[in-house]
Amino acid sequence: MYEYQKNGRFFAQVTGQMEELAEKELLELGGENTEIVYRGVYFYADPERLYNITYNSRLVSRILAPLSIFNCHNTEALKKYAQKIEWEDFLDTEDTFAITASVTKSKIDNSLYASMCLKDGIADYFRNKYGKRPNVETSNPDVRFNLHIEKNVAILSLDAGGESLHKRGYRLLAGEAPMQETLAAALIKLSGWDGEKPLLDCFCGSGTILCEALMHYCRMPAQYLREKFGFFHLPGFDKDVWEKIKKECDDKVRVLPKGIITGSDKSEKALEAARDNLSRLPGGNSVEIARREFQKIESFQNGVLICNPPYGIRLGEKREVEELYTELGDFLKQKCSGTSAFIYTANTELRKQIVLKTTRRIPLENGKFAGVLLQIDSYEGSKKGKYMNKE
Secondary structure (H helix, E strand, C coil): HHHHHHHHHHHEEEECCHHHHHHHHHCCCCEEEEECCCCCCECCCCHHHHHHHHHHCCCCCEEEEECCCCCCEHHHHHHHCCCCCCCCCCCCCCCEEEEEEEEEECCCCHHHHHHHHHHHHHHHHHHHHCCCCCCEEECCEEEEEEEEEEEEEEEEEEEEECCCCCCCCCCCCCCCCCCCCCHHHHHHHCCCCCCCCCCCECCCCCCHHHHHHHHHHHHCCCCCCCCCCCHHHCCCCCCHHHHHHHHHHCCCCCCCCCCEEEEECCCHHHHHHHHHCCCCCHHHHHEEECCCCCHCCCCCCCEEEECCCCCCCCCCCCCHHHHHHHHHHHHHHCCCCCCCCEECCCCCHHHHHHHCCEEEEEEECCCEEEEEEEEEECCCCCCCCCCCCCC
């Protein structure tokens, strides 16, 4: 019996600074007895709830089903332990597999080498027992294993999603600096937007925020476009239960009316990518997008604005981007009465250029950038005195 079968405990990997938000989502989806740790949340679930969480979670990057925990002081111990696992419980010689590994504070200090040793152990097991071995496929394997070694203790898990859950399947084209789907979903969650007010992204780029907003409004499962999952290969997988869960979730999907979600950008190339990505989602043609600089938008009142403006990370862009943020502040003040704006930036110094008081500042990472989500609320009525001044 494997670890997850003994105790029903799983691990959800999460982007930095999103642990509490992800914990709340896990509880809403049926997870129990959660425990937050650095970049992750432990939770308990039976198979039905595991399938539901994996299919619906918008904020979690990976869900790992622990198979075994063992002492691992060197690579020989790793290879030797690999021979003890009955790998045919998870795959056969015709399947493909991949290994994601991480090491910290251990005698094995190279994650790539650790993954190679485990791969060799799996290959040797099959070769010795069946005369042939399954192939490694890093991009789209049938089964993905995860190996984490910390303080010389190894945790071997199977990835229940199969691939990172941020890969929704709609984004084949991306702009210059695409926002990860899980972060875009977090912005929408934190904004509290529910479709009662119109939503605008005036820096929509390749449309990640627009796509996540569509899926959120339509109650579309985050993995609606995914055809295979890692949990298909877990011992005890119940196909009937999975098909019931999937049908119940899919039956809740609703239609997106036109005019609720809109996007704009000054780059036609970026908009072409946005249209392409939206076309893969049911209702994508109801999202209205247009080539337009935000300065030329006549007004956007009584709505919710969620955007991810340029950060100015390249040399020579600082002054140009500072001016952009100042103009964005003017746009909010002059043309967005009654609107709550949620602006994500990985350059926290740019907040000062907006010259408006922030209601909330929420730290959130985007890849290697330690960014912040700024909430700026305007108020209906006279433009004079209704905006808070900069702190």
